[in-house]
Amino acid sequence: MPRRPPLPREYIERVAEIVALLPESYEQDAWTGVRWRVRNATIVHLFGGEDQRFRLVFRGDPDEVVAFEHMGEPYFKAGWGTDVIGxxxxxxxxxxxxAELLTASYCLMAPAKLVAQVQPNP
Structure with a gap:
């Protein structure tokens, strides 16, 4: 069985930089890779697959889920959850x-009080 590759530090740092702008978000080791959360909800999960490729999975609204399911590489709908895309x-x-996708994921997962603090993209 192929092993999952170690995450490139650059990818972790780039995601961490994006998520650091989101109130009360934090980084945590996941069962594989790294995830970022708000309260007890996962905003994004970064991991390497057995195919040696790296993926970000996060939450999307219903329209995004349909779009990601049909757009093809590099986008996909995850095989778990009804709103998990990547x-x-x-x-x-x-x-x-x-950054836009992760901010949208945060806004779906965070309490309204925290979402109200999110700065719109310039």
């Missing part, structure tokens, strides 16, 4: 887009 990340990843 993106394969690599050297071509658009980190501005990732």
């Amino acid at each position: 993106v394969v990340i690599d050297e071509q990843t658009d980190w501005d887009e990732v």
